[in-house]
Amino acid sequence: MVGQTVKFSLRGFNVHYGQFSALRNLNLDIWANEIFTVIGPANSGKTTFLNSLNRLIDLIPVSRCSGEIKLDGVDIRRGLEVEGLRRKVGIVFALPLSLPISIYENVVYGLRMQGVRDRQVLGQAVERSLRESYLWDEVKDRLHTPAMNLSGGQQQRLCMARILAGQPEVLLFDEPTSGLDPISTARIEETMLILKEKYTIVLVTNNVAQAARVGDRTTFFLMGEMIEVSDTSKMFTTPADKRTSDYITGKFG
C-alpha cells in the first residue's frame, strides 16, 4: 500500500533445526503500526518465525538461520547488537511468565539491566507502562507484592507492561490468550487495538477468529512455508489459495 513504512522485511529467510527445515524461503514485509497476524496449523513455523524477529531463536543450539531480516532497513544479525534488538522488539509468550519477584521489579527488570537506577525514572516508567497495559488501577496499591499472585490474565498484561517500560517499537505476541478465559482474552485484544497506534504488533494465533477480530493483515503458514499474505478481510472472504480457505473453514487444522 502506498505510504506505509516497512518495519520488518524478510528476504529468502530459512531456519533449520539440525536436519529439519522449519522455515523455507520466507519473503514478506511487516508494516509499521499494523497488527500483523500469523495463522496456521501446529508446527507450521509460526513460533519459529516470531522467535527469529527478536533472535530468541539463537537460544536453541541446533538452530541455523540463513537469509535476511531487516528492521528499519538494518540487518538484525549483522547491523544490530542482540540486546538492543530485543529491547526494541519485545515478546509476550503463550503462558504468563512472570519472574518470581514483585510486580514493580518485573516491570523495571529491563530498565535495570540497561543501567537505569534513578528511582523517580523507574517509578514513572512503572506507572506509564502499567497504564498502557490497563493494569495500573488493579495493582497500584500492591506494586511490591509477588507478581505470581496475580491471575493469568493480569500476569499477561504485566508481561506487556514489562516490555512497554523499555519503550519498544515492536510487540510480538505468541498465542497470548490461549490459556485465558474469554473475558481476559477480550481485554487483551482491546489493548492490542489501542497499542497499535504507537507500536507495530505481530500476533501469532491458533484462533482463526481472533485473527479476524484484530488483524489488519494476515498471513497463512503451512509446514514451514508462507502460503499467502493479504488484508485480513480479503483473506477471509476470497483467499487466493485453496489450502488457506480449507484451513480457515476448518477442513483441517
Added chain:
Amino acid sequence: MKSSQARKLKEWVIEKSILLSGIFSVVFVLLIFLFLLREGLSLFRGVSIGDFIFGKSWYPISQPPRFGILPLILGSLLVTLGAAAISVPIGIAAALFIAEIAPQRLKEILKAGIELLAAIPSVVIGFIGMITLGPWIKNFFNIPTGLTALTGSVTLAFMAMPTIVSIAEDAITAVPRQYREAAIAMGATKWQTTWRIVARAARPGMVAAVMLGIGRVIGETMAVMMVTGNAAIIPRSILQPVRTLTATIAAEMGESVQGGPHYAALFAIGIVLFIITFLINGVADLYLHRSRK
C-alpha cells in the same frame, strides 16, 4: 555509551574466568597425577615395576629395603571384598525398602539418617570399631588380637553402605512408573514387581552404586588404619591383621626421609591407588550414564 562499554568489558572478564574455572578441574586431576609421578617415579630407578607390584616383601626400613606391595594389595583386596560381601546385599536390600516400600514420611527420615551415617568422619568410625568391635571379635573367635581383616571389613561395610544405598535408591526411584503399573495390572504382587521388574530395570544404576561404594572402601585410610592391625604380611585368613595400601602411606610417611626411596615408594603406592580409583570411578560413571538413558 562509555558505561555500557565498561560493562561489556567487565562481562568479558567474568565469562572468561568462568570458562577457566571449568577447566580447572581437569587441570587439578592432571596435576595430582603429575605430582604423584614426580615424587614416585624415582623409585623405579632402583626397583622394577614387576618387583614392586608383585614383590611379596614389604620391608621399607630394613637394610637393604624391600618394596614389594603384594601383601598390601592383598590386604586391601581382602578387606574390600569382605566389606563388599556385607554391604552390597544389605545396601541393595535397604535401597529397595526405602525406594519402594517405605511410606513418604518414613522415607525422608531414613534418607536423612543415611546421609548422617555418610557424614560421620572415618576417624570416628575407626575409633568406635577399634574400641568396641575389635575386642568383641577377639573374644568371639578367641584369637590373639581383635584388629583383623574381618574387623576392617565390618567397619568399612558401614562406610560403603550409605553410598550404595543412596545411589541405588536414586536408580530405583528413576524407574518409570509405567513398569510397575504394567506388572500390577497383570496380577503381580508388589514384591514380585519390585524384585523382577523394578530391580532389573535399575540394574545399571545399582551396579554403579556398588562400584562407587567399593571405590570408597578402597580409598579409605583412617578407619582402616585403626582397625586392621597393620601387619604388612600376606594374609592367610580373614582373622589376621593385614595392611592396606592406604594405611601404609598414612602410617609410614612420617618416618620416611624426604626424597629417599621409602618416600618415593609411598608415592608410588599413591600412583597405584590413583589409577585403581580412576578406573573404578570411570566405569561406574559409564554405568550411571547408561542407567539415566
Added chain:
Amino acid sequence: MNPRYSQKIAFAVLLLATLLVVLPVVIILLIIMVKGASAISWDFLFSMPRDGMASGGILPAILGTLYLVLGAIIFAVPLGVMAAIYLVEYSSDNWLSRLVKLAIVNLAGVPSVVYGLFGLGIFVTFFRFGASILSGSLTLGIMILPVIITSSREALESVPQHFRTVSLSLGASHWQTIRHSVLPHALPGILTGMILGLGRAAGETAPILFTVAAFYLPRLPQSIFDQTMALPYHLYVISTQVPGIAENVRYGTALVLLTLVLLLNLAAILVRSRFRRNKKW
C-alpha cells in the same frame, strides 16, 4: 510358595536390612554421647592442653579445625560455583564439557590419602609453603571441590528455564541473566553444598596428616604458615599412639568432632528442605 507369603518374608528381610544400615548410626551416637559427655566442660572446650595432653582442653584442635575449614571454603566455593556456572550456563554438550564432568567425577573418587600426598608434593614441597595452615587448607579445598560443584550444578539446573528466556527477551545479556535471574534462586542450593563441604572438610584426617597437622603445639598458630592441631588428627593420635589418656577424654574428643560434623550436616539438610518447601515457583 504362596506369593503373598513370600512377599511378607521378603519385606521383612528388606526392613531388617534397612535397620542394619540405620541403627548403627544411632548406636554410635549413643555410645559416644554416653561415654564422652563426662569429659565435656568449659575447661575442656576452651583451654589449652597442659602436662603434655594429660589435662587441660582441646581448644587449639577446635580452633585449628575451624581455620582449616574456613580456608578450604574460601578456596573451593568461588572456584566451584564458577565451574558449576560454566557447566550449566555456558558449556554446550561437546568434548570439553564432557572432559570437565569426567574430571569432577574423578576428583570425587580420589582417596583422601592421595590428596594428602598431592598436598605434600605441591604445596609443602614444590611451593615451599611447608606444613602449614595454607597447605592444609588448599589441600582440603581441592578435596571438597567436587562436592561444591555438584551441589551448585543441581541448584542451577533446578532454576526453571523460562527465567532465562524471559530475562534475555527483555534485552539482558547472558551474564546479567545469570546474575539476576538464575543465581539468586540457586543460592539456597549452593549454600547447602557449602555447608556439606564444610562438614566434609572438618572430618578429614588423611589430607592434613602430611600437610599441616601436629599433635602437641604449645601455642596457637599465629599465621597461615604455622602448623596447627586439628580435631580429627587429635582423635587419631590419642586413641592409637598416646597411652594413659583417660577413656572419657578420648570419647569426649570424638563427641566434639562428631557434634560439629553432624550439626553442619543437619544444617544443610534443613536449609535444603526449607528451600524446597518455600520455592516461589
